[in-house]
Amino acid sequence: MKILSILAAVIIFFTGTANAQDTSKTKYPVVVSFQSICCGVPSEKPVVYFITAFKKKNKIKLITADQIGPMGKEGEYYLAFSLRELSKKQKKLFVTGIKNINKLPDDPGILTIKESMEINTAEIPRRATIKKISF
Numbered sequence: 001m002k003i004l005s006i007l008a009a010v011i012i013f014f015t016g017t018a019n020a021q022d023t024s025k026t027k028y029p030v031v032v033s034f035q036s037i038c039c040g041v042p043s044e045k046p047v048v049y050f051i052t053a054f055k056k057k058n059k060i061k062l063i064t065a066d067q068i069g070p071m072g073k074e075g076e077y078y079l080a081f082s083l084r085e086l087s088k089k090q091k092k093l094f095v096t097g098i099k100n101i102n103k104l105p106d107d108p109g110i111l112t113i114k115e116s117m118e119i120n121t122a123e124i125p126r127r128a129t130i131k132k133i134s135f
Helices: 001-024 043-060 088-098
Strands: 025-035 064-069 077-081 110-120 129-134
Touching: 025 064, 025 088, 043 088, 077 110
Parallel strands: none
Antiparallel strands: 025 077, 025 110, 064 077, 064 129
C-alpha cells in the first residue's frame, strides 16, 4: 500500500511539472526579431509604418504585440504578434505583408520575421521582460 501511495505521488508530481512547463510556451503567428551584430538594433520605423498602413487599409483600431527583451547585451528584442484582434483573412494578409518589410538602409543589425514561432518564457534571459504594446 505504501508503495502505491509513493508511486501515485510521483506520477502526480511529474504530471504537474509537465503541465507547468507547457503553460510557459506561447505560439505566435508572427514574430519580428530586432538583432544586433555589433552596434545596436534596427529601427522599428518600417514595422510601425506597415502596421499603421495595415490598420488604416483594413479599418482596424488596434493591433497589439508582446515586446520581449532585452534578449542580449545590445538591446535585442522581439515583437511577438498574437493577432487575436484580426480575422483569419486579415491574419494571413498581415503575415504576408510584414514578411516583406526590410530594415532602413543605414540601420545597424538585422531584422528577421519568423512565422509560427513558439516562445518559451522559461528560456528567455532573466533581465528580459514581456510588455504588451499597442499600435
